[in-house]
C-alpha cells in the first residue's frame with residue numbers, strides 16, 4: 001500500500017511517501033481503505049519524538065489518527081460494520097497509521113460516516129471533536145447558562161468546542177486572533193476576546209468554565225477569573241497539569257487535563273449533531289498524501305483555521 005512514513009524522529013524532512021506492506025486486521029479489528037486522513041498536533045509531536053517513551057520507537061512509522069474511508073475486511077470477532085460500509089473514526093493507539101491506503105482499526109474506534117459530509121470533511125472530525133466533547137461534557141460539565149471561555153477557539157479543537165459548548169447551553173466566549181473573530185462568532189460564540197489586540201478587563205475574563213485548548217492559559221493564571229467551584233480543563237500535559245489532574249481526581253475537583261479516547265457512542269453523538277446541522281467541521285486546507293511535508297509544516301505554524309486534511313485513496 002502507499003503510505004506516508006518515517007524511519008527516525010525529526011523535522012518534516014523525515015517524512016517520505018512510498019510502499020509499505022498492507023496491514024492485516026487482528027482480532028476485533030476492521031481493515032479500512034482510507035479515503036482521507038486529518039492531521040493533528042499529536043502527529044507533529046510524535047514525529048519529533050516528544051512522546052517516545054509512550055509512543056515507542058518502532059519504525060517505519062505511519063502518522064495519522066483520524067480517518068474516513070470504506071470497510072475492506074473484518075478481522076475475527078469484529079462486528080457492527082460490514083465490507084463496503086463508509087466509516088470514520090480515530091485510532092487510539094499511539095502507533096497511528098491512518099496516512100496510508102489501508103489501516104487496521106479496532107471496531108469500537110469507528111462509526112458510520114455522517115452521510116452529510118464528504119470523506120475529507122468526515123476525516124476532519126474525530127480527534128478534535130471528541131476532545132472538545134469529552135472536555136466540555138465530561139470534565140467541565142457544561143450546563144445551560146454557564147459562561148464558558150475557550151482559548152484557542154479558531155483551531156482544530158477550538159472550533160468544535162465553540163459549537164459543542166453552545167449546544168450544551170453555554171454562553172461561549174472565544175479567545176482567538178482578531179482575524180478569526182467572525183468565524184468563531186458565526187459558529188456560536190457570543191463574545192470574542194482578540195488576544196492579539198487587547199488585554200481584556202476582569203469583567204470579560206470572568207467565567208464559570210475555562211477550556212484552555214491552545215495551552216498557554218493554565219489554571220494558576222486563570223484561577224482568579226473562575227467562579228466557584230473552579231472548572232478548568234487543559235489539553236497540554238505539563239508537569240503542573242499532571243499533578244493537578246491527580247489531585248483533582250482524588251478530591252473530585254474539576255481542574256482537569258483531557259486525554260481524548262475514541263469510542264463509538266461519542267462518534268455516533270457527533271454524527272447526530274452533524275446530520276442535524278448543529279455541528280460542522282471547518283477544513284482549512286486539503287492536500288494530497290504526497291504533500292504531507294507541506295501539510296505538517298503548515299500545521300506547525302499553529303495558525304491553522306480548523307483542520308488540515310490529506311486526500312489518500314482517490
Ligand SMILES: NC(=O)c1ccc[n+]([C@@H]2O[C@H](COP(=O)([O-])OP(=O)(O)OC[C@H]3O[C@@H](n4cnc5c(N)ncnc54)[C@H](OP(=O)(O)O)[C@@H]3O)[C@@H](O)[C@H]2O)c1
Nearest residue numbers: 041131152154155156157176177214235258259260302304
Ligand atoms: N490531550 C488531548 O487529548 C488533546 C487532544 C487534542 C489536542 N490536544 C492539544 O491541543 C492543542 C490544540 O490542538 P488543535 O488541534 O486545536 O491545534 P491547532 O489546530 O494547531 O491550533 C491552531 C490554532 O491555535 C490558535 N492560536 C495560535 N496562537 C494562539 C494564542 N497565543 N492564543 C490563543 N490561540 C492561539 C490559532 O488561532 P489564531 O490564528 O486565531 O491565533 C489557530 O487557530 C495542541 O497542543 C494539541 O496537541 C490535546
